[in-house]
Amino acid sequence: MEEKMSQNGTMLQLFEWYLPADGSHYRRIQAEAAELGKAGITAVWLPPAYKGAAGTADVGYAVYDLYDLGEFDQKGGIPTKYGTRQEYLEAIKSLQAQGIQVYADIVLNHHIGADGTEDVKVWEVNDKNRNEVTSQEETIRAWTLFQYPGRAGKYSDFIWNHNHFDGIDWDEQSRRNRIFQFAGKHWEGEVDAENGNYDYLMGADVDFDNPEVLKELYRWGKWYLDTTGVDGLRLDAVKHINADFYQHWLPMLREYTGKELFAAGEYWSPEVARLEQYLDRVDGNMSLFDVPLHFHLYQASIQGEQYDLRGLFPGTLAGENPCRAVTFVDNHDTQPGQALQSFVQAWFKPMAYALILLREAGYPCVFYGDYYGIPHDGIAAAEGLTLLLKARSEFAYGRQHDYIDDPRVIGWTREGDREHEGSGIAVLLSNGAGGSKRMYVGAGFKGKVFRDFLGKCEDKVMIQEDGTGVFFTADRSVSVWYASGEE
Secondary structure: OOOOOOOOOOEEEOOOOOOOOOOOHHHHHHHHHHHHHHOOOOEEEOOOOOEEOOHHHOOOOOEEEOOOOOOOOEOOEOOEOOEOHHHHHHHHHHHHHOOOEEEEEEOOOEEOOOOEEEEEEEEEEEOOEEEEEOOOOEEEEEEEEEOOOOOOOOOOOOOEOHHHEEEEOOEOOOOEOOOEEEOOOOOOOOOOOOOOOOOOOOOEEEOOOOHHHHHHHHHHHHHHHHHHOOOEEEEOOHHHOOHHHHHHHHHHHHHHHOOOOEEEEOOOOOOHHHHHHHHHHOOOOOEEEOHHHHHHHHHHHHHHHHOOHHHOOOOOHHHHOHHHEEEEOOOOOOOOOOOOOOOOOHHHHHHHHHHHHOOOOOEEEEEHHHHOOEHHHOEOOOOOHHHHHHHHHHOOOOOEEEEOOOOOEEEEEEOOOOOOOOOOEEEEEEOOOOEEEEEEOOHHHOOOEEEEOOOOOOOOEEOOOOOEEEEEEOOOOEEEEEEOOOO
């Protein structure tokens, strides 16, 4: 289904790490689909749908069986943490019926939870430099045999064994936790250079140089899209996968389905140069989440008025390559308690969301934990987020003018356009003492009265003959000014 062309695209990551493991998430999504559409959400990113090693308790990233979407009695039960296959498909259809695109979370880097072990010849490698072999060849007992007895060959009779992987981090025989590279294999190229070569991440590491693996993943991709009808893909851990794979896999799927198939890759690095390099390698076949911008927002929330707001966008994808940037404030990995914890502080959340929702650059992704809250940690929904989504949907259109010229108080305006009646906006935010700026919103607004959509400032702003007005914001706050209809 094509995205509504008249509305700003806004993605919602529709899960967080600590959702109840009660198998009811897909049913909740189906019940809320209409409200999400009304809120201005045009696309959702659903959690990994296939059976994980921990069964109904698995968030989805410890992939066991790519074909089990909550259909087979495996890993302790039939449903996944989120529900059954049928409920997953019904949730997708309910969202699409509201004009909301659905993006599936695709995790191909590794498999975990094997059904059996195999004796495999390996070398131990240096964890800090995976190119350095630190042992003689030895034989370990590795969990590499995936037979899927509960599925019994339905959809695919492919059996994964040690030939389909190039490394693992556990020897069952000696009970050792090390990184073992399989003898005769090599780490893949065109991956992140951290730790010498960051092909290996966790579990049984999939060998993307193996022709049998490639054939199976090409077949599975077609099956998955035929089965689910999703509109796009969120690609997990792309820095650990040979870029050549996605450069060919994604165009194949687009040709097969005839769909645009939007794809957003997770390349976790604060260095924008690494993201740019990967985008070049995949030849424009995907966008990337703007991790550098996330860290800028996080630091701004930590440092308060000591942070120079003029530095928010330099060195980010939104600043350097906005057409390929998926901007976000937080996600399931950055929330409290997770390995990449870097949760933007609550006081700065309204400013952070204004920065990704109300500007031209990037495709913004709202986090479930900010939209609904995170009960596990007593975290409430982000203040003002629903209003900011409404402001994006109704007002944030037209030519942008930046006033990012002060370390403490910055702003920008959008002139609006003819397609969106009443559109046009002026945004001002401060990380310290409040302030004001004269900003240009467009000659078409002369004589019009602007009000703060968030209700932080009660004053009115009259637009002058030259299309400018003096806009205000309070201490450590953001104000979003719109044309109220008054003259």
